Amino acid sequence: MIPSESQTRELAEKILKLSKADSAVVHISNADDANLRFANNDITSNAARKLLSLSVTSNFGTRSASVEWNQTDDTSLKDAVARSEQMAKLAPENPEFMPPLGKQSYEEAATFSANTAASGPPELAAWLQPAIDATRTAKISGAGFLNRKISANAIANTAGLFAYQASTTVDFSITARSSKGNGSGWSSCQFTDSQDLSLKSTANTAIKKALDSRGPAAMDPGKYPVVLEASAARNLISLLMWALNQRSSDEKRSFLSSLTKENPIGQNLFGDKATLYSDPTYKAAPGPIFSHDGQANRATNWIKDGTLKNLFCNRYWAKKQNIQPMPYASNVIMPGEGHSLEHLIKKVDRGVLITRLWYLRMVQPQSLLYTGLTRDGTFLIKNGKISKPINNFRFNESPASLLNRIIASGSPERVLGSEGSTPMHIPPLLVDDFHFSSVSDAV
Amino acid sequence: MKRRKFLHQAAITGTVALTTNRSLLQESRAAATSSPLSLAFPSLADAVLNQANQLGAEFSEFRIGKTSSESLHARESAVRAVNYSEDSGCCVRALVDGAWGFAASHEISEEEVLRLTHTAIAIAKEQKGKRLEAVSLEKLPAWKDQWQMPMEIDPFSISLDDKAALLLDINQRALNAGANFCRSGLMQVKEEKWLANSIGSCIEQSRVRIRPYFSVTVVDSKKGGFSNRDSLAAPRGSGYEYVRDYDFEGEVAQAVEEAKEKMAAPGVKSGPKDLVIHPSNLWLTIHESIGHPTELDRAMGFEANFAGTSFVKPELLGKLKYASDLVTIRADRTQANGLSTIAYDDDGVKTAGKEFNIIDKGLFTNYQMAIGQAAMIGREQSNGCAYADSFSTFPLQRMPNISLQPGEDDGVTTEKLISDVEDGIYIVGSGSWSIDQQRYNFQFTGQTFHKIKNGKLDGMYKDVAYQGNSVEFWNSCDGLGGPSTYELGGAFNCGKGRPTQSAPVSHGAVPSRFRQVQVLNTQEEGGSKA
Numbered sequence: 001m002i003p004s005e006s007q008t009r010e011l012a013e014k015i016l017k018l019s020k021a022d023s024a025v026v027h028i029s030n031a032d033d034a035n036l037r038f039a040n041n042d043i044t045s046n047a048a049r050k051l052l053s054l055s056v057t058s059n060f061g062t063r064s065a066s067v068e069w070n071q072t073d074d075t076s077l078k079d080a081v082a083r084s085e086q087m088a089k090l091a092p093e094n095p096e097f098m099p100p101l102g103k104q105s106y107e108e109a110a111t112f113s114a115n116t117a118a119s120g121p122p123e124l125a126a127w128l129q130p131a132i133d134a135t136r137t138a139k140i141s142g143a144g145f146l147n148r149k150i151s152a153n154a155i156a157n158t159a160g161l162f163a164y165q166a167s168t169t170v171d172f173s174i175t176a177r178s179s180k181g182n183g184s185g186w187s188s189c190q191f192t193d194s195q196d197l198s199l200k201s202t203a204n205t206a207i208k209k210a211l212d213s214r215g216p217a218a219m220d221p222g223k224y225p226v227v228l229e230a231s232a233a234r235n236l237i238s239l240l241m242w243a244l245n246q247r248s249s250d251e252k253r254s255f256l257s258s259l260t261k262e263n264p265i266g267q268n269l270f271g272d273k274a275t276l277y278s279d280p281t282y283k284a285a286p287g288p289i290f291s292h293d294g295q296a297n298r299a300t301n302w303i304k305d306g307t308l309k310n311l312f313c314n315r316y317w318a319k320k321q322n323i324q325p326m327p328y329a330s331n332v333i334m335p336g337e338g339h340s341l342e343h344l345i346k347k348v349d350r351g352v353l354i355t356r357l358w359y360l361r362m363v364q365p366q367s368l369l370y371t372g373l374t375r376d377g378t379f380l381i382k383n384g385k386i387s388k389p390i391n392n393f394r395f396n397e398s399p400a401s402l403l404n405r406i407i408a409s410g411s412p413e414r415v416l417g418s419e420g421s422t423p424m425h426i427p428p429l430l431v432d433d434f435h436f437s438s439v440s441d442a443v
Numbered sequence: 444m445k446r447r448k449f450l451h452q453a454a455i456t457g458t459v460a461l462t463t464n465r466s467l468l469q470e471s472r473a474a475a476t477s478s479p480l481s482l483a484f485p486s487l488a489d490a491v492l493n494q495a496n497q498l499g500a501e502f503s504e505f506r507i508g509k510t511s512s513e514s515l516h517a518r519e520s521a522v523r524a525v526n527y528s529e530d531s532g533c534c535v536r537a538l539v540d541g542a543w544g545f546a547a548s549h550e551i552s553e554e555e556v557l558r559l560t561h562t563a564i565a566i567a568k569e570q571k572g573k574r575l576e577a578v579s580l581e582k583l584p585a586w587k588d589q590w591q592m593p594m595e596i597d598p599f600s601i602s603l604d605d606k607a608a609l610l611l612d613i614n615q616r617a618l619n620a621g622a623n624f625c626r627s628g629l630m631q632v633k634e635e636k637w638l639a640n641s642i643g644s645c646i647e648q649s650r651v652r653i654r655p656y657f658s659v660t661v662v663d664s665k666k667g668g669f670s671n672r673d674s675l676a677a678p679r680g681s682g683y684e685y686v687r688d689y690d691f692e693g694e695v696a697q698a699v700e701e702a703k704e705k706m707a708a709p710g711v712k713s714g715p716k717d718l719v720i721h722p723s724n725l726w727l728t729i730h731e732s733i734g735h736p737t738e739l740d741r742a743m744g745f746e747a748n749f750a751g752t753s754f755v756k757p758e759l760l761g762k763l764k765y766a767s768d769l770v771t772i773r774a775d776r777t778q779a780n781g782l783s784t785i786a787y788d789d790d791g792v793k794t795a796g797k798e799f800n801i802i803d804k805g806l807f808t809n810y811q812m813a814i815g816q817a818a819m820i821g822r823e824q825s826n827g828c829a830y831a832d833s834f835s836t837f838p839l840q841r842m843p844n845i846s847l848q849p850g851e852d853d854g855v856t857t858e859k860l861i862s863d864v865e866d867g868i869y870i871v872g873s874g875s876w877s878i879d880q881q882r883y884n885f886q887f888t889g890q891t892f893h894k895i896k897n898g899k900l901d902g903m904y905k906d907v908a909y910q911g912n913s914v915e916f917w918n919s920c921d922g923l924g925g926p927s928t929y930e931l932g933g934a935f936n937c938g939k940g941r942p943t944q945s946a947p948v949s950h951g952a953v954p955s956r957f958r959q960v961q962v963l964n965t966q967e968e969g970g971s972k973a
Contacts, residue, residue: 033942035941035942037940039744039745039746039748040575040576040743040744040745042574042575042576043542043543043570043573043574044543044745045545045837046542046544046545046566046567046569046570047545047546047566047837048545048546048547048562048563048566049546049547049548049835050547050548050549050550051532051547051548051549051835052549053530055528064525065525065526065527065603066524066525066526067526067527067528067529068526068527068528068529068530069528069529069530070529070530070531070532070549071531071549080529083527084527087525087527090602090603090604091522091525091603091607092522092607094521094522094523095520095521096521096523121562121566121569122569125569125570129573132573136575141747143744143745143746143747144748145749145941147941147942173748173749174748175747175748177744177747177752181752184747186748251623251624251662252662252664252667252669253623253624253660253662253669257667257669258667261667358751358879358880359877359878359879359880360877361875361876361877362875363875363886363888363908363965363968363969364906364965364966364969365671366668366669367966367969369965369968369969371875371877371886371908372877373877373878373879373880373884375751375879375880392879394877394879394884394886394910396886396963396965396968396969397969398969398970401969401970435968435970437886437910437963438884438910438961439884440879440883440884441754441879441881441883442751442754442879442882442883442884443881
């Protein structure tokens, strides 16, 4: 059980009362984790964790320092506050310092489920067993991770701000590998409310992909139309989202500089099929209602029908440029066109269906060029149908360029990516001219 | 009992009467340090191990961990963040009926460790009758020991003033030399661990690591381009003496000049080329194309869902010609300044005497292992490669320091390797990296790419990446620098497992020559649409 809002407020006030600084900010994060990890159809580790993180930032003028710790006894609280003050006095003046925000108003959080919060290790084991039974029955080797997290994050400061948000999530992903190791499939899901769980159906998707992908045929690298399933699309779009930065753009060291010499906001840089926005109250993939510095997260358009609408901008840079600050995306939603995956596949004469992307890393910041690989279910699409499994590829692609090549999109799904857990609701995408640079022998 | 109250009591009495069994754990504390956690540990460990034994554990383990870290980050003339963090807590790992259970908490008290013991055992028992195979552990010796990483200057003893001044000086020098932007930082971590297990081990260890960094950016405001050059300073398992002795002044000036030269350089023409790779780049290639593929848990499918599996199947042990005859790759957790260096791993296995060759003169000879894995390949014991990145995480097999051994001839320098290249590139510094989930196909960039023409350096290229297949690449190695060219690279944050754990690891290397490696022009790879 995680501490309530009133218990958290009480602790925050206790810490702030110890402060002798000009101003101070406190963050409190509590987490109750339960997880199951499995491989070769057996559980490999099985954990329950109770975690706490406290931090205090003390400010003297524009000098500032932070201390994080995780013990709540009086001595630890006093030591931490005193240490942060001692460090802040020694820190140099920060010309980019911004004073803490005063009281803010926030949206109502949509991230907590009492059902999920009532679950523990026995429930997790019961949820997972049908998935493991499915891989065993199919004589497929299943490996995966089921994680239930109950958390509460809070911020408070000496200027009167207090915010608290409780959240629950259940993340599940599974890789199914054929007994000879010549086929591999993957699937995932993420929920706020454990009532919505069906791990068996997620497992069955992975099993089918593993069976269908056995004995991949050779296919040359090159540029092809691809159908990116939702997870693969999510990975590429999240890379673009993190690069939408006002300061980098103003300093001419952003990929946006390669697209336009003018102010990029208001320009159609991404084609008419691209719309990305955030809304922390969005029920299907809700996000945090406040940012790390206490700003209110609100519904925000980032890209609308290809036109850049907003860039992330911290409070210092916003003040310097005399514009409004803009917190990072609380979550990312791409509404899509509502087509089925089958419809997207039907539109392809010769192309590739991609289940999952892996190991995406920046190659060239000037063009936002990333490299990465396909894995766990790569198929040739021929004449509008999945024809056969094919080898995996390494790709070199820019998500900024890619949005301009969207032919059609499906209905958004809440799935996991290879890395990162920002809530995202992203559709499968049909994209032209996806650049596969070389073949990977990995299955 | 609340932790502070408990620790206060522990400090006064030296123990808390949880059990009448005054075990060797408590006796081993004779030379213990006087920190509250050191004093509290023996009695808490006894409580856990006794309780676990009574509840039917075949093996049990109690660990307290405390991680302290400090970081400063600066950009241009502003020190933007000064942070200190201290994270402590404890965990219980228990093996019951062939199944693991694990529970962790930030609270360290008698009441809490007993709750953790019950939880760990209950969730292990939950698997009864549901498993295909039982987890089985090899017999291991018990150790009672204390170890502290040797260092000259504790980085936590250096004032923030001095550290901030160093960063601001780096940034100012870069700006004075013509950089448009410069960011810099200094991160330091102290890990303290106390481990006791049911086979009788009781181990207390501490180590420190440090990472200075900077990155300069030059912008061509007329043409609209920009160029970055990151520092080559590697993180180290070292005290502050490493930072004190590093030539930041010299490297900053060099970095700005190289960033300018790179921005003005021609793009490389794609195709096969001979490469001479500096240790500041090659360490990462070793990490990705040899370190990860030879992790036994990956090879056996335990990481299939996230990090992936491996092309190095167990049947290839002793048979795979992984690299040319010149190449020997050694795993060693006792190496001076290594980020993975420690006396005992997080399974309680002593690392001295467990050093091993992964590749011996080109032949694949051994995997990295944690406990419970050796029997899978017919070996007797773990070779000491377990690590948990926090009190709250389950120990996994993680990399020891894995290093390319120098060539025998100390007369072989970088210049000598270059002199035998007609058309190639000398690559320095690590950049982008990516490799497939079975570790066949990789692609790496770097910081600077120096054109080699007829055995001599001849300006720079930009937009360079090299791509290859792990085994083909390592078999194309036909030249190694001698012992005096050896340098240690590494990273603080190798990711693996779920929940993802971050492990520090070093990789030593010498400048090495590889023939006919596929080189890409990254500008062409991206096309002209972005």
